[in-house]
Amino acid sequence: MERRNFLKSLALGSVAGALPWPPNTLFAAQASAAATETTDLVAVMGGEPEAMYAKAIAAMGGIGRYVQKGQRVVVKPNIGWDKKPELAANTNPLLVAAIVKDCLSAGAAEVGVFDHTCDTWLKCYKNSGIEDAVKAAGGRMLFAHEERYYRDVAIPKGKRLKSAKVHEAILDYDVWINVPVLKNHNGAKMSISMKNTMGIVWDRGFWHANDLQQCIADFATFRKKPALNIVDAYRVMTKNGPQGRSISDVQLAKALFIAVDTVAVDTAALKFFAQYNSKMTLEEASHIKLGEQLKAGTTDIDRLKIQRIKI
Amino acid sequence: MKGLRYFRIVFGLLFLVAVTGVFVDISGATTGLLTPLLKWQFVPAMLGAATGSAGVLLCLLGLTLVFGRVYCSFLCPAGIFQDVVTTVAKLFKSKRSRRYTYARPHRWLRYGLLTASLAALLLGEAALLLWLDPYSNYGRMAENVFRAGATGLNNIGASAFPETFYRISYTTFTWGSIAVGALFLAVLTGLSAWRGRLYCNTVCPVGSLLGLVSKYALFRVGIRSAACTHCRLCERSCKAQCVDGRTEQLDVSRCVQCYTCTTVCKSHAIGLRFGYARKPRPVQAGSRRLFLASAGMLASAAVARAWLPHPHLQWRTKNTKAIAPPGAQSIDHLKQHCTGCHACVAKCPSKVVRPALGEYGLDGVMMPVMDYRHAFCNYTCTECSRVCPSGALLPLTEDAKKTTQIGKAMFKAENCIVLIDETDCGACDEHCPTKAVHMVDFRDGLLIPEVDTSLCIGCGGCEYICPGRPDKAIVVQANPTHLTAHLPPDEKQEAIEVDFGF
Numbered sequence: 088m089e090r091r092n093f094l095k096s097l098a099l100g101s102v103a104g105a106l107p108w109p110p111n112t113l114f115a116a117q118a119s120a121a122a123t124e125t126t127d128l129v130a131v132m133g134g135e136p137e138a139m140y141a142k143a144i145a146a147m148g149g150i151g152r153y154v155q156k157g158q159r160v161v162v163k164p165n166i167g168w169d170k171k172p173e174l175a176a177n178t179n180p181l182l183v184a185a186i187v188k189d190c191l192s193a194g195a196a197e198v199g200v201f202d203h204t205c206d207t208w209l210k211c212y213k214n215s216g217i218e219d220a221v222k223a224a225g226g227r228m229l230f231a232h233e234e235r236y237y238r239d240v241a242i243p244k245g246k247r248l249k250s251a252k253v254h255e256a257i258l259d260y261d262v263w264i265n266v267p268v269l270k271n272h273n274g275a276k277m278s279i280s281m282k283n284t285m286g287i288v289w290d291r292g293f294w295h296a297n298d299l300q301q302c303i304a305d306f307a308t309f310r311k312k313p314a315l316n317i318v319d320a321y322r323v324m325t326k327n328g329p330q331g332r333s334i335s336d337v338q339l340a341k342a343l344f345i346a347v348d349t350v351a352v353d354t355a356a357l358k359f360f361a362q363y364n365s366k367m368t369l370e371e372a373s374h375i376k377l378g379e380q381l382k383a384g385t386t387d388i389d390r391l392k393i394q395r396i397k398i
Numbered sequence: 399m400k401g402l403r404y405f406r407i408v409f410g411l412l413f414l415v416a417v418t419g420v421f422v423d424i425s426g427a428t429t430g431l432l433t434p435l436l437k438w439q440f441v442p443a444m445l446g447a448a449t450g451s452a453g454v455l456l457c458l459l460g461l462t463l464v465f466g467r468v469y470c471s472f473l474c475p476a477g478i479f480q481d482v483v484t485t486v487a488k489l490f491k492s493k494r495s496r497r498y499t500y501a502r503p504h505r506w507l508r509y510g511l512l513t514a515s516l517a518a519l520l521l522g523e524a525a526l527l528l529w530l531d532p533y534s535n536y537g538r539m540a541e542n543v544f545r546a547g548a549t550g551l552n553n554i555g556a557s558a559f560p561e562t563f564y565r566i567s568y569t570t571f572t573w574g575s576i577a578v579g580a581l582f583l584a585v586l587t588g589l590s591a592w593r594g595r596l597y598c599n600t601v602c603p604v605g606s607l608l609g610l611v612s613k614y615a616l617f618r619v620g621i622r623s624a625a626c627t628h629c630r631l632c633e634r635s636c637k638a639q640c641v642d643g644r645t646e647q648l649d650v651s652r653c654v655q656c657y658t659c660t661t662v663c664k665s666h667a668i669g670l671r672f673g674y675a676r677k678p679r680p681v682q683a684g685s686r687r688l689f690l691a692s693a694g695m696l697a698s699a700a701v702a703r704a705w706l707p708h709p710h711l712q713w714r715t716k717n718t719k720a721i722a723p724p725g726a727q728s729i730d731h732l733k734q735h736c737t738g739c740h741a742c743v744a745k746c747p748s749k750v751v752r753p754a755l756g757e758y759g760l761d762g763v764m765m766p767v768m769d770y771r772h773a774f775c776n777y778t779c780t781e782c783s784r785v786c787p788s789g790a791l792l793p794l795t796e797d798a799k800k801t802t803q804i805g806k807a808m809f810k811a812e813n814c815i816v817l818i819d820e821t822d823c824g825a826c827d828e829h830c831p832t833k834a835v836h837m838v839d840f841r842d843g844l845l846i847p848e849v850d851t852s853l854c855i856g857c858g859g860c861e862y863i864c865p866g867r868p869d870k871a872i873v874v875q876a877n878p879t880h881l882t883a884h885l886p887p888d889e890k891q892e893a894i895e896v897d898f899g900f
Binding site for chain 1: 843867
């Protein structure tokens, strides 16, 4: 709760005009959202990706709360693998397209989409269906395959990860929206919102070599947080993640989770996932707990205002 | 005859641009359209005769039997490139030095190199042909030098228009190979600027072989004595230096069918004529003997190849890191069929296929090898095997590719982060498409990789991504002969009904 109080105080301060407010529209947007927010987390089940997104964002107060007119927005799905949408290794392209459209309808000047892929990037963009979906929705795919597109940032609150090379669009655009796909991960145990942010970073090898779980948690303290985390759980890869081997690794779950708090939404999504694999706990996917310890969010979701919607 | 010459120039230039496009098109947009043209190259057609190119080879030989060495002026990219150089060089030459004069043939050099390269082929080594074949040399030149240039231009474009053009890393190039390509570019440019088609009539084994065949061509360029005024304009215009104006002789085996002489002759004495009825005039005594020797060598090479598909060569190095690309069958097969044209290198989307320097030993320099330092092989990609014109890499279907085992991953626990630091990693498992590399319980909830080599295809994903330094904890060991991996088991799961869960 500390962060919210902090943001509230900043918002109040700005209203009173007691402080010279830097023109950082991102924080302004988050602050105003936090001040009037009634729902912390929305979970939707039983619909198609676009329909679930529409319900979820409405319950969160509409996209206009997070994206202001004229802003440049980055949507960051998981496009890590050269896999078809049915294999659930990447975020559902229908969901990505719906978010892009929604941002544009809220008056966004531009919506860029990228991921630092694991497989050959052109093949990932194409075969995930995301490139075509984004272009049709009016968004733009950004290049992210070369070190030149990344810039060094400090992670002052990180324990092991003190700096990282972050994609320029995340740093230069006004707002970014994190859109992971919920899946099993044999390295980090789970891949949800926190793990998905690894795709805005260039030098990931360092994370693997220096306590992966701690580095993921450390990066959750990065100053420019996503305006929203939208977890795609339409199809869920329950084993052999993060790449998966075949359609047999995938369950049709038809769910979606949305929250501003990255740690909270990952906690909720993990509890949902545990229904497929009871061994999966917060202790297992330890980066989530470690994130809470660094005050990146809360795992105590029972104390949050949650809306559960079934279609 | 002017029409014929213009047709040759236009056709040749178009063909040159198309073949160059295969190597220089960094976007990959023209791959399906242009790469089939490579199958029309003579040496690839000859090497791939047993694997689908026999028809093309017969067509090329047939074409030569009818029209002589038209291949050299219409289809050989190195030949057409030399014509371009010659034309440009003329602009910088004095009127006097522009003139060519008849040159004596270098028969022993020509037929010696031809015989030696065919003999090497007989012993299961395409290595000598690799350094002499004009197409393969041109390919290396285009892939390493021209593509590097195109990449540089692209990156300038990417700086100017960062939203339209994407940057391409120079780590996709091998410097040793750029040096080889640049050296050939320098040699070919120098030779052709100096003396026209000198390369084609001294070193080129294709020129020598087709020259022998063209002696029996139906149509060939010849001089009509009755009309000839001995002005020697034809001789002065002949970049192949095969026309002797004084004696009215034309060495058909060196004539590349450029038809320039036919357009300069003022008395219409020289031209393309039906020559079947006339006895072929051996300009040089003894060339028939050489022809028979070469033909015999070629035939015995073909027979030997059919009877001894895998000659066992003891002198070959056994390097476990030299992994041949999928479709190569074995390192032996690669060394028998590959002339290092680098079409596979140019078209590999992940740039994991690289030109070998010392990896395969001396007889494999410039042949393609898998390099897992900067990339790994895409699970469903079959590009290299499909663009290979010579059958060195035989075409794979996507399903066949998924079980083609080019090597096996070997786990070295002593270098593994999980063991050393007792922290999670799993990068190797993450990149394994078949789950040959998978995580098993280690201690205190930690997982450590384990390899099931029966599922491994040697794609190198694990080796590429392993963060272990200075030594990787997982490396792929070559299969000198490629094997077939098991198809990953399909572990079906029941659909589970779920609620929110919190």
